Amino acid sequence: MLALALAECQTKGPKDPKGHGDDFLEVWREMLSERRLQVLRAIVQDYVGTEEPVGSKALTERHNLGVSPATVRNDMAALEDEGFIAQPHTSAGRIPTDKGYRLFVDKLAGVKPMSAPERRAIQNFLDGAVDLDDVVARTVRLLAQLTRQVAVVQYPSLTRSTVRHVELLSLAPARLMLVLITDTGRVEQRMVDCPAPFGETSLADLRARLNSRVAGRRFSDVPRLVEDLPEAFEAEDRGAVSAVLSTLLETLVEENEERLMIGGTANLTRFGHDFPLMIRPVLEALEEHVVLLKLMGEAGDSGMTVRIGHENAYEGLNSTSVVSVGYGSGGEAVAKLGVVGPTRMDYPGTMGAVRAVARYVGQILAES
Numbered sequence: 001m002l003a004l005a006l007a008e009c010q011t012k013g014p015k016d017p018k019g020h021g022d023d024f025l026e027v028w029r030e031m032l033s034e035r036r037l038q039v040l041r042a043i044v045q046d047y048v049g050t051e052e053p054v055g056s057k058a059l060t061e062r063h064n065l066g067v068s069p070a071t072v073r074n075d076m077a078a079l080e081d082e083g084f085i086a087q088p089h090t091s092a093g094r095i096p097t098d099k100g101y102r103l104f105v106d107k108l109a110g111v112k113p114m115s116a117p118e119r120r121a122i123q124n125f126l127d128g129a130v131d132l133d134d135v136v137a138r139t140v141r142l143l144a145q146l147t148r149q150v151a152v153v154q155y156p157s158l159t160r161s162t163v164r165h166v167e168l169l170s171l172a173p174a175r176l177m178l179v180l181i182t183d184t185g186r187v188e189q190r191m192v193d194c195p196a197p198f199g200e201t202s203l204a205d206l207r208a209r210l211n212s213r214v215a216g217r218r219f220s221d222v223p224r225l226v227e228d229l230p231e232a233f234e235a236e237d238r239g240a241v242s243a244v245l246s247t248l249l250e251t252l253v254e255e256n257e258e259r260l261m262i263g264g265t266a267n268l269t270r271f272g273h274d275f276p277l278m279i280r281p282v283l284e285a286l287e288e289h290v291v292l293l294k295l296m297g298e299a300g301d302s303g304m305t306v307r308i309g310h311e312n313a314y315e316g317l318n319s320t321s322v323v324s325v326g327y328g329s330g331g332e333a334v335a336k337l338g339v340v341g342p343t344r345m346d347y348p349g350t351m352g353a354v355r356a357v358a359r360y361v362g363q364i365l366a367e368s
Contacts, residue, residue, distance in 0.1 A: 038065060039075045040084055041108045044096050048344055051273070053093025098309030098343060101321070105306050105347050112348035114356045118146075126360050132156070132185040136261050139337060139361055144264025146353040149341035152292055152324075155259040156184035156334040156365070163214045163222065168207045168244065173197035176240075178247055182219075184334055184365045192247045194240035202237045206244065219252050258293055262286060264339075271342045285316035286340065296324040296336040304351060309343045319343065323350050327358035329366035337361065 042063040046054045056072040059065065065072060076094055079085045084100035087093070096104065114122070125142055129135040136153050143151035167179040176192040209232060213225045226245050230238040265286060268279055285291055291314045297305045307322040321343045326333025338354055 035065070035067070036075045036079060037103075037108060038063075039072060040079055040096070040100060041104060043076075043079075043085055043094060044100065044104045044108075047095050048346055051344070053088055053095050055093045058093075096343075098311070101308045101343055101347070102311075105308065109348045109351075111304075111355060112352040114352055119356065122146075122356060122360050126357075126364055129364065131187070135185070135361065135364055137263075139357060140261050140263035143337065143339055143353065143357055144267060146357070147339045147341070147350050148264075148267050148270070149339040149345070149350065150265050150267060150286060151263045151337075151339050152296065153261050153337040154293065154296060154335040155261070156182070156186055156328070157258060161186065161334060162216055162218050165215060166207070166210050166248070168203055168210075170198070170200060170203055174240075176203070176244065178244060178251075180248065180251055183329060188251050190247045190251055192244050194243050196236065196239060198237065198240040202233065202240070206233070206237075206241055210244075222252065223249055258289075260289055260292060262292075267341075271344070281316035282320060282340075285314050288314070291317075292340075295322045295340075296338055304355065305338075306347070306351070321345050321347075323347070323354050325354050325358045327362045327365075329362055334365075 039059065042059050042065065043054045046058065046062060056069045056076060059072050060067075060069045076085065079100070080087065080094060083097060084103060085094040086097050088095055122142065126135065126138055129138050132155070136155060139153045140151045143149075143153070161182040161184050164181045164183050167181070169177040169179070171177055171191075174194045174197050176194065176198065178190045178192050180188040180190075209229060210226065213229070214222050217225060226248070229245060230241045233241050265283065268282060295307060295312055295314070295317065304323070304325045309321065310318050312318060312320065312322060317340070319342065320340050322338060322340050323345075324336045324338025326336050328334035337358055339350060341350070
């Protein structure tokens, strides 16, 4: 009887068949709200799949909504009044707005899990990486192929990394090589010119003392941990020790700049009609790495972030959506990865692919 009353009340309002008053009104409102959400979900799914504005007749034919096209038209009118869908031109069809996509992502879209073959393909592809640069390059290529969007991968930041090991190698009596290895597999090499010859015994001592202080510690802690280290050596060796420490600290400063890699830009050419003016502003925005880093969000945040349309502060990206998530070894994110594409995006599939790739990249970093 509730269903009958609901069907009769689309334009006139509900009639309480049993005199339940406020309880019946509340049930009616909840059912009406839930059905409109289902209509919105159907509109988003059809528009993403067909690239065409969606009409009420098509919705009732493709989806089991349980109501007539007239009722769906009423629901679409209400959704349009609330700003969730819009009419792009004089046709009867409607398309989702940024607000509609936002509601879809927040309340209606689950993250689509990757299939077992897809997961194996991801793991096999990434397992072949030989170093951090290769991991990042493979990740960009993989994300672009999986989502058919523009892939963006941020390098692990030294400011959020820890020291795995510091190696010191003698190249000449007064020339050393310093090799800095991070917990994320990042390797930095620097030459150190010492003011006087530095013997193998002193070199081994410095290597042991340095690692005992900084291994497993955050880079931000390193200056404080090594500031008094020269005092532990004989006077004739302190100049060389100071030169090594100076090079180590300079490396941290030099590599503090955030880096990222982009791939799959050509994928945007498939979506020319999704950009209302032209694709050029999007391409120009993608060249601004600082802009992309801000859109991806704080690297330390491991949660999924979805920025839709005008939620992207940079005007050139107002017609795009950015889906990103943190990755890293252990339970803490050290960087972000994600994709940029048109707002007409397969959000469940894109979110699932981004999350799955981030998980595998994190595992590789933990095992490296």
